[in-house]
Amino acid sequence: MFHETIHHADGVTEGTADEAHARYLLRRAVRLRYDVEATKAGGALVIWTARRIGCQDGTVLEEARSLELTPHLPAGAALTGATVDLLADIHEARRPRYTEEDGRRIISLNNFCRIPPAATARLRAHGLVTEDSDGRVRLTLPARLGLLARAHRTRTTKPRGWQYPADLGMASAGLCKPGRRSGLLYDRSSAAVCTCGQLAAYGDGRDEARRRAAEHRGEVTRAFIMAAL
Numbered sequence: 001m002f003h004e005t006i007h008h009a010d011g012v013t014e015g016t017a018d019e020a021h022a023r024y025l026l027r028r029a030v031r032l033r034y035d036v037e038a039t040k041a042g043g044a045l046v047i048w049t050a051r052r053i054g055c056q057d058g059t060v061l062e063e064a065r066s067l068e069l070t071p072h073l074p075a076g077a078a079l080t081g082a083t084v085d086l087l088a089d090i091h092e093a094r095r096p097r098y099t100e101e102d103g104r105r106i107i108s109l110n111n112f113c114r115i116p117p118a119a120t121a122r123l124r125a126h127g128l129v130t131e132d133s134d135g136r137v138r139l140t141l142p143a144r145l146g147l148l149a150r151a152h153r154t155r156t157t158k159p160r161g162w163q164y165p166a167d168l169g170m171a172s173a174g175l176c177k178p179g180r181r182s183g184l185l186y187d188r189s190s191a192a193v194c195t196c197g198q199l200a201a202y203g204d205g206r207d208e209a210r211r212r213a214a215e216h217r218g219e220v221t222r223a224f225i226m227a228a229l
């Protein structure tokens with residue numbers, strides 16, 4: 001279950017969304033080309049701009065709107081290395097299911113592999129796995145969104161600031177004015193990188209690099225929603 005917070009024209013509406021409704025909301029957000037991003041907690045943030053005609057003079061008014069889904073059981077802190085590996089095993093297994101071993105519940109991955117009782121109990125307690133009506137055990141939506149956010153942790157580098165032209169690979173002199181910065185050039189470029197290794201972008205200034213990083217996180221979230229939900 002998710003806690004749902006919507007910021008709209010008349011204020012804020014709070015509610016709850018089950019997984020099926022959360023999936024519907026995320027698919028709809030992608031279809032409408034809204035910005036969407038998975039959160040470390042295993043939720044998602046959707047942002048869009050609403051346009052409406054002003055009733056006084058007919059001008060078009062733009063207003064920022066958002067929808068935030070926060071899982072009742074946050075996945076983030078539970079997604080440590082060992083748990084991430086177990087979840088990958090479950091996700092890749094052909095037909096994982098619950099079964100019993102010495103009276104305790106385990107997840108059977110196939111004839112040879114199983115997830116022991118304590119680990120199974122931990123996955124269930126953190127809301128990371130669930131059982132479908134056909135008996136198949138699968139990762140919950142918070143688990144999958146949390147794993148996605150974990151796989152795409154971005155950062156930007158600090159611009160180098162005032163540099164000697166030679167250090168920037170340039171032969172010519174920069175500001176040839178009297179004072180401390182004589183001959184120096186200002187390097188504003190900031191790199192945006194992601195733990196997935198797929199992002200190698202530069203921004204003219206750190207704000208632009210942060211935008212590039214956010215665009216990347218949005219792209220991978222949209223791709224996940226289209227492929228998996």
Ligand SMILES: [Zn+2]
Binds near residue numbers: 151195
């Ligand atoms: Zn990435």
